[in-house]
Amino acid sequence: MSEWAVYWRTEWKLMLRGPFLWVLLLLGAGHGWLVYSINDDIFDYGYLIHQFGFLYSMPISILTLLAGIHGARRDTALGTNRLLGSLPYRSGKLLSVRFTVTAVPFVLLGLVSSGLLLAMSAFRLEESVGLGRSLLVMAPLAAGMVYAVALGWALGTLVSGRIGYVLGFAVWFVHVYLMLLVIDSRLPAPLNALFNFMLFDHKSMGFYNDLWGFLNDRTLWLHRSMYALLTLLVLFIVWLAEKRRRREPFSRLRCYGLLGVTAVLALSALAGYAAVRGERAEAFRELERQQETASQQMEQAPAFSVSRYDLKLTYNGSAVGITAGLDVGLPPNETPEELTFTLRDTFKIESAEADGKGVSFRREGSLVRLDLGQSGGKQEVKLTLTYSGVVDDWRVFHPYGNNPGNMIVPVHMVREDRVFLPGQYGWYPLPGSHRLLRVQDEKRGSPVKLQEVYPAVGLSDYKLTVDFPNSLNLFSNAETTGRTVKGGRQTVTFEGRQTDGITLLGGALKEIVADTEAPKLRVIVGGLTDERAVKELLPILEEVVSAADEERKIMRAGSLTMMPYDLVDGYGDGRNLGGMMTVKSNLFLYRHEEAQLKEIFSYDYTSYLDQLEGVENVRK
Numbered sequence: 277m278s279e280w281a282v283y284w285r286t287e288w289k290l291m292l293r294g295p296f297l298w299v300l301l302l303l304g305a306g307h308g309w310l311v312y313s314i315n316d317d318i319f320d321y322g323y324l325i326h327q328f329g330f331l332y333s334m335p336i337s338i339l340t341l342l343a344g345i346h347g348a349r350r351d352t353a354l355g356t357n358r359l360l361g362s363l364p365y366r367s368g369k370l371l372s373v374r375f376t377v378t379a380v381p382f383v384l385l386g387l388v389s390s391g392l393l394l395a396m397s398a399f400r401l402e403e404s405v406g407l408g409r410s411l412l413v414m415a416p417l418a419a420g421m422v423y424a425v426a427l428g429w430a431l432g433t434l435v436s437g438r439i440g441y442v443l444g445f446a447v448w449f450v451h452v453y454l455m456l457l458v459i460d461s462r463l464p465a466p467l468n469a470l471f472n473f474m475l476f477d478h479k480s481m482g483f484y485n486d487l488w489g490f491l492n493d494r495t496l497w498l499h500r501s502m503y504a505l506l507t508l509l510v511l512f513i514v515w516l517a518e519k520r521r522r523r524e525p526f527s528r529l530r531c532y533g534l535l536g537v538t539a540v541l542a543l544s545a546l547a548g549y550a551a552v553r554g555e556r557a558e559a560f561r562e563l564e565r566q567q568e569t570a571s572q573q574m575e576q577a578p579a580f581s582v583s584r585y586d587l588k589l590t591y592n593g594s595a596v597g598i599t600a601g602l603d604v605g606l607p608p609n610e611t612p613e614e615l616t617f618t619l620r621d622t623f624k625i626e627s628a629e630a631d632g633k634g635v636s637f638r639r640e641g642s643l644v645r646l647d648l649g650q651s652g653g654k655q656e657v658k659l660t661l662t663y664s665g666v667v668d669d670w671r672v673f674h675p676y677g678n679n680p681g682n683m684i685v686p687v688h689m690v691r692e693d694r695v696f697l698p699g700q701y702g703w704y705p706l707p708g709s710h711r712l713l714r715v716q717d718e719k720r721g722s723p724v725k726l727q728e729v730y731p732a733v734g735l736s737d738y739k740l741t742v743d744f745p746n747s748l749n750l751f752s753n754a755e756t757t758g759r760t761v762k763g764g765r766q767t768v769t770f771e772g773r774q775t776d777g778i779t780l781l782g783g784a785l786k787e788i789v790a791d792t793e794a795p796k797l798r799v800i801v802g803g804l805t806d807e808r809a810v811k812e813l814l815p816i817l818e819e820v821v822s823a824a825d826e827e828r829k830i831m832r833a834g835s836l837t838m839m840p841y842d843l844v845d846g847y848g849d850g851r852n853l854g855g856m857m858t859v860k861s862n863l864f865l866y867r868h869e870e871a872q873l874k875e876i877f878s879y880d881y882t883s884y885l886d887q888l889e890g891v892e893n894v895r896k
Contacts, residue, residue, distance in 0.1 A: 287377040300381050341428035341444045379425045419500040426507045430514045498549040505542035578708035579607040590743040596690045597664040600704050617644045618710040620702035623665035692747045699777020738778040740770040748782045
């Protein structure tokens with residue numbers, strides 16, 4: 277057995293003799309049970325992990341800091357350092373053993389807490405989440421915890437006396453509370469990003485909803501990498517200090533070179549994080565500037581109409597390419613030479629054809645004007661537009677009212693792990709001139725009114741064919757009529773008649789269908805959601821939809837598709853489905869308790885029908 281293993285075995289036996297490890301494991305089990313019990317109304321496993329991480333990071337980080345300080349001071353008080361200093365072991369071996377023995381109990385603490393949480397959740401949730409996936413979801417929490425162990429252990433080693441405890445509390449306060457207090461939107465962006473970055477939880481608990489594959493987000497891993505590199509940096513500093521104290525021979529160039537490289541890598545992770553956040557914030561500001569100049573009112577419905585769309589969407593790893601075929605009905609008493617459509621200006625038009633012949637066009641922001649020339653009294657024309665672009669819209673989100681500590685969350689996107697293209701986003705040509713979706717910056721708990729968000733489009737038949745990597749589940753408000761998988765890619769076809777456009781969704785999602793009469797009610801939720809909890813709310817929603825539809829006699833689609841608002845705003849609640857958006861009618865609703873759900877849903881739904889009815893009357 278190597279000398280390192282012998283030393284580790286000796287240290288571990290000393291650890292087992294005291295009550296420290298057993299008290300720590302008991303604390304971990306109690307913590308897991310506590311998090312579960314105070315969140316017993318949550319039916320989304322991802323949000324349960326979210327809560328676990330939020331309640332886990334602060335108390336465990338202070339515990340690891342103080343335990344590291346205590347362990348190092350105990351060794352000093354017992355003369356262990358003096359004894360070990362006389363042994364012919366190298367400092368690297370000594371320090372690695374002592375740090376490992378200190379860190380292992382906290383790893384066990386995390387496993388006990390998360391394992392207990394997982395076991396209790398499996399009994400309640402209809403679909404059990406595998407242990408491997410659960411540990412993968414919780415893995416990013418480990419970086420902050422190990423960093424706290426290293427920091428506390430270093431303080432206890434390098435600082436003599438009880439002042440180490442005072443410094444430990446101060447360091448913990450700086451990382452947890454002080455950063456929350458000083459984050460302010462009035463500060464320079466780099467400084468704001470630095471403060472946000474130094475938080476143990478990174479204000480990123482929303483990642484743990486795991487609805488859209490948060491593990492692929494660059495900022496999360498840049499943040500965790502920075503803390504892992506800081507841990508190495510702390511260990512290098514202690515190692516060099518120990519070598520100098522024991523007067524061991526060492527290569528200054530190699531040691532200080534490793535120290536410098538580690539510091540540069542940590543700063544690079546920080547700079548990368550700031551760059552990504554800055555890029556997204558600038559994209560958000562640019563989107564705001566564009567929308568400030570846009571019309572705030574929908575123009576009068578155009579005289580022409582689109583009876584059918586045939587859309588083909590292909591994703592190639594960065595940009596999305598779309599071919600849109602439109603059957604356009606022209607007014608009987610006039611022959612317009614120009615047709616106006618609304619298409620999001622993020623897309624670049626490559627070609628435009630009318631009845632198989634190329635036509636000229638011009639763009640004015642989100643407006644596309646097609647020059648048909650003399651249509652010869654035709655009542656119908658078939659248009660084909662080919663275009664491509666990158667869809668990756670972000671916005672600033674204030675999760676806690678006026679608290680200046682904000683987050684940048686995705687709004688619309690087409691990525692391998694997540695797709696959200698609502699029908700009125702303008703990702704296919706909408707007839708006439710529309711005010712496209714305004715980027716919302718609502719405070720948490722504020723209802724988003726339908727009239728402020730989406731324009732009415734009108735009734736059309738849709739066929740959507742999607743060629744996409746087989747990396748997520750694709751859904752739409754139209755019916756799925758076909759799906760094939762070959763060579764790591766999937767081809768999915770959706771067809772249906774919709775009153776308000778076709779929406780494409782993709783991610784770690786699943787569909788829950790209510791066993792009801794027409795209109796059939798479908799709910800698209802995160803893959804970690806308990807189906808039983810969703811089905812408890814379906815009768816309420818069905819009642820409201822049926823009543824409003826009976827009153828207006830305008831619902832001509834065969835199904836109504838809904839999705840939680842959480843899937844859109846990137847900041848999940850998980851306690852109830854009060855925040856809902858119908859993909860068919862694109863209703864954004866407030867996260868209400870069940871008793872208030874009916875009233876709010878009815879208000880927004882009937883208001884939408886009033887708006888849609890007005891458009892239909894204009895066309896008649």
